[in-house]
Amino acid sequence: xxxxxxxxxxxxxxxxxxxxxxxxxxxxxxxxxxxxxxxxxxxxxxxxxxxxxxxxxxxxxxxxxxxxxxxxxxxxxxxxxxxxxxxxxxxxxxxxxxxxxxxxxxxxxxxxxxxxxxxxxxxxxxxxxxxxxxxxxxxxxxxxxxxxxxxxxxxxxxxxxxxxxxxxxxxxxxxxxxxxxxxxxxxxxxxxxxxxxxxxxxxxxxxxxxxxxxxxxxxxxxxxxxxxxxxxxxxxxxxxxxxxxxxxxxxxxxxxxxxxxxxxxxxxxx
Amino acid sequence: xxxxxxxxxxxxxxxxxxxxxxxxxxxxxxxxxxxxxxxxxxxxxxxxxxxxxxxxxxxxxxxxxxxxxxxxxxxxxxxxxxxxxxxxxxxxxxxxxxxxxxxxxxxxxxxxxxxxxxxxxxxxxxxxxxxxxxxxxxxxxxxxxxxxxxxxxxxxxxxxxxxxxxxxxxxxxxxxxxxxxxxxxxxxxxxxxxxxxxxxxxxxxxxxxxxxxxxxxxxxxxxxxxxxxxxxxxxxxxxxxxxxxxxxx
Ligand SMILES: Nc1ncnc2c1ncn2[C@@H]1O[C@H](COP(=O)(O)OP(=O)(O)O)[C@@H](O)[C@H]1O
Ligand SMILES: [Mg+2]
Numbered sequence: 172x173x174x175x176x177x178x179x180x181x182x183x184x185x186x187x188x189x190x191x192x193x194x195x196x197x198x199x200x201x202x203x204x205x206x207x208x209x210x211x212x213x214x215x216x217x218x219x220x221x222x223x224x225x226x227x228x229x230x231x232x233x234x235x236x237x238x239x240x241x242x243x244x245x246x247x248x249x250x251x252x253x254x255x256x257x258x259x260x261x262x263x264x265x266x267x268x269x270x271x272x273x274x275x276x277x278x279x280x281x282x283x284x285x286x287x288x289x290x291x292x293x294x295x296x297x298x299x300x301x302x303x304x305x306x307x308x309x310x311x312x313x314x315x316x317x318x319x320x321x322x323x324x325x326x327x328x329x330x331x332x333x334x335x336x337x338x339x340x341x342x343x344x345x346x347x348x349x350x351x352x353x354x355x356x357x358x359x360x361x362x363x364x365x366x367x368x369x370x371x372x373x374x375x376x377x378x379x380x381x382x383x384x385x386x387x388x389x390x391x392x393x394x395x396x397x398x399x400x401x402x403x404x405x406x407x408x409x410x411x412x413x414x415x416x417x418x419x420x421x422x423x424x425x426x427x428x429x430x431x432x433x434x435x436x437x438x439x440x441x
Numbered sequence: 442x443x444x445x446x447x448x449x450x451x452x453x454x455x456x457x458x459x460x461x462x463x464x465x466x467x468x469x470x471x472x473x474x475x476x477x478x479x480x481x482x483x484x485x486x487x488x489x490x491x492x493x494x495x496x497x498x499x500x501x502x503x504x505x506x507x508x509x510x511x512x513x514x515x516x517x518x519x520x521x522x523x524x525x526x527x528x529x530x531x532x533x534x535x536x537x538x539x540x541x542x543x544x545x546x547x548x549x550x551x552x553x554x555x556x557x558x559x560x561x562x563x564x565x566x567x568x569x570x571x572x573x574x575x576x577x578x579x580x581x582x583x584x585x586x587x588x589x590x591x592x593x594x595x596x597x598x599x600x601x602x603x604x605x606x607x608x609x610x611x612x613x614x615x616x617x618x619x620x621x622x623x624x625x626x627x628x629x630x631x632x633x634x635x636x637x638x639x640x641x642x643x644x645x646x647x648x649x650x651x652x653x654x655x656x657x658x659x660x661x662x663x664x665x666x667x668x669x670x671x672x673x674x675x676x677x678x679x680x681x682x683x684x685x686x687x688x689x690x
Contacts, residue, residue: 323548329526337519
């Protein structure tokens, strides 16, 4: 039987799953169609520095990850443009620096040893009520920005050069998109952890692509899949006492494999 | 004299230490249909990008409608080299063409006017029937028409086309050049190609580019220009070029 205490955890965990699914369903579609998976991986790992900073300063880590993740996103978006460094080198460097900084700051923090693993691999059962409010606010921001900039985002993800020529501030909007990825990462860190974030940014969107060629519908389908993955994973991890983040990711992976076996009307490469 | 819409004065471009364009000067006037031919890697795409302000010249000056390319490039309709887009991208033909209108009102939805322009652009290129189709599921020639419609939807005053006829079969090419002939009534057209024969038949002026530009503001090419650009005897390149285009010296 589920006890009352466990019930409270589960309700929060379910709410967190649904809130995270909205963000990663929408933003994941951009990550997949614009092929910026590696960039997203860079942003999520670099964000770990923010968690370390939060511990070191004694601030709630999630609140610290938001500015840190946005700074990483802007740095990744700008560095390759301003310097002669190639983009993937820039990403690789920030990726590792953020992780190293996070671990260093946590080690330097006096007092108890924080629960590192829960940030690296997620622990959705530890989501607090206040975190849920932060997640809701982030969802509102993401949905609002995407509604306002839907046609501009479509133009720059399809053909950035053409968008630039007709007078869309393509690079600035690209940075906005990277910031949305950073916000999504913040939400997903709670669910699956820094290292597994990339799975929920790519798998639901990749699966949804098999069902439609319309980006709006893709976003809807991908939200549904993300929610299904999270809830199923959560349930299985509860049932068999498994780590929740890894269970969610493995469930997603299995569904992805199954759907890629089904012949579809939209069989393009991903 | 017609209005100069695009002007390049002594433009040079290098990538690293490799010169790609050297001392290129060029004037394009209203209602010109300029064909620019040249071997692969000759700098044709780079020349278009310089006009569009996407590549900054190391030396020289570029004027678009008498002003800065960054300011005035929105009057240019750009049809990029075909192979460059992601064929699996989840977007319909109609939405591709609508992106030609995307700058008109940032942060707002498309207006009825935008939709009407996109629709009539698709009509002009004969692709209205395919408006719901995913872009990757069209033939190369059809995609090319859609990209022209996208450029037209922005109501350009000049059209720049980068190798538009590559990968289109001969019958469709004829229709394609007829379409450009009609568009020319309303705007100047610059078309880049490595297919000398096709270009020399349809354009009104012709230039030859291989790092340097050989151009006499006319539909005549000098045999020596062609030889210089292609670095081989003119007989090897000139078969198929009408005699009125190629002037012997
Ligand atoms: N972004 C770039 N960086 C470095 N070299 C480039 C770049 N773009 C083009 N080039 C080089 O410049 C030369 C001219 O290219 P391009 O303008 O594409 O020629 P064309 O369109 O006539 O085939 C080629 O040798 C090409 O390899
Ligand atoms: Mg080219």
